[in-house]
Amino acid sequence: MSCCMRDAVTLEARGIPTVILVNEVFVPIADATAALLALPQDYASKNIVWLPHPTSNKTKDQLERLIDERIDEIRGKLMGRAALSNVERKTASNGDPLEAARVAIAGLTASLRADGADLALEGFRDGVLSGTLHVGNVTCDDGSCILPTEQLERMVEAIVRPKIDSLRGVELRELR
Amino acid sequence: MSFVVHDPRGGRIATAPSLAARPKALAGLKLGVLDNTKEQADILLGRAAHLLAQDGAKPTFAQKPSFSRVAPPEVIEQLAMCDIVITGLGG
Numbered sequence: 531m532s533c534c535m536r537d538a539v540t541l542e543a544r545g546i547p548t549v550i551l552v553n554e555v556f557v558p559i560a561d562a563t564a565a566l567l568a569l570p571q572d573y574a575s576k577n578i579v580w581l582p583h584p585t586s587n588k589t590k591d592q593l594e595r596l597i598d599e600r601i602d603e604i605r606g607k608l609m610g611r612a613a614l615s616n617v618e619r620k621t622a623s624n625g626d627p628l629e630a631a632r633v634a635i636a637g638l639t640a641s642l643r644a645d646g647a648d649l650a651l652e653g654f655r656d657g658v659l660s661g662t663l664h665v666g667n668v669t670c671d672d673g674s675c676i677l678p679t680e681q682l683e684r685m686v687e688a689i690v691r692p693k694i695d696s697l698r699g700v701e702l703r704e705l706r
Numbered sequence: 707m708s709f710v711v712h713d714p715r716g717g718r719i720a721t722a723p724s725l726a727a728r729p730k731a732l733a734g735l736k737l738g739v740l741d742n743t744k745e746q747a748d749i750l751l752g753r754a755a756h757l758l759a760q761d762g763a764k765p766t767f768a769q770k771p772s773f774s775r776v777a778p779p780e781v782i783e784q785l786a787m788c789d790i791v792i793t794g795l796g797g
Contacts, residue, residue, distance in 0.1 A: 531796025534742055537770070537777045538793060539723050544786050546738070547726045551750055552796030560796070568722045577725075578796075585795065586745045593746055597753040604754055605761065608790050610728030 531556045532563040538577065539567055548577065549607045555583035557637030561689050571692050579604050583640060627697075628654040631690045638689065649682070649702070657698030659690060665706045679704045729789065733762030738788030740781070742773035747795035754792055763790070 538548040651661040
């Protein structure tokens with residue numbers, strides 16, 4: 531999906547508004563790629579239309595329905611007056627920072643679950659977001675498919691920071 | 707033994723790229739549809755193109771050789787003749 535974003539940026543630089551369809555599970559990758567490409571913080575919300583993951587197991591009718599439900603958003607984002615996507619709507623509808631953080635990392639959480647781990651955010655106090663990483667029966671032999679806790683903390687912080695102005699840090703406890 | 711680990715996300719850009727001005731309407735615009743060849747991308751993009759064509763956009767379809775690489779220059783040039791583009795699938 532990072533290549534989709536790079537293509538979009540190339541086309542934007544040529545003066546062509548470009549909208550990307552992306553599965554929600556790739557929110558963290560989109561955020562990381564946007565940072566690498568020095569894109570504005572609101573790039574994803576203005577130019578990406580999120581689809582529920584996975585799409586690969588859906589029928590043609592189901593896939594077309596996904597687009598039917600989002601065509602106003604696609605049209606709006608092409609014209610720069612986008613309606614909020616489902617992901618953004620969930621974030622915007624709740625002023626609770628902990629809930630906003632949980633919504634923001636939903637894609638990351640789904641990725642971790644696919645590898646046999648679970649990340650639960652449990653508190654937000656004095657600007658510090660806390661939670662627990664439960665590492666269960668991971669899908670790789672040596673556990674290397676799960677990022678070290680320190681790296682996950684930095685990743686969560688990067689994803690959540692644009693959503694919570696008062697965020698000072700992230701502390702995760704690892705349970706194996 | 708030592709290993710060199712490459713960052714798969716590619717290089718970092720230091721300055722913010724410019725984003726294109728948005729059109730006020732879609733009627734009469736050339737719509738580029740860039741399929742990155744990921745599974746189901748053609749169905750999703752095809753449906754979007756079909757619906758946007760009902761707004762008066764005129765779709766033209768392009769496909770890049772691999773979803774894991776950026777579009778080659780000839781594909782970008784093909785799309786550069788369009789007014790707006792949709793692409794995918796990030797999936």
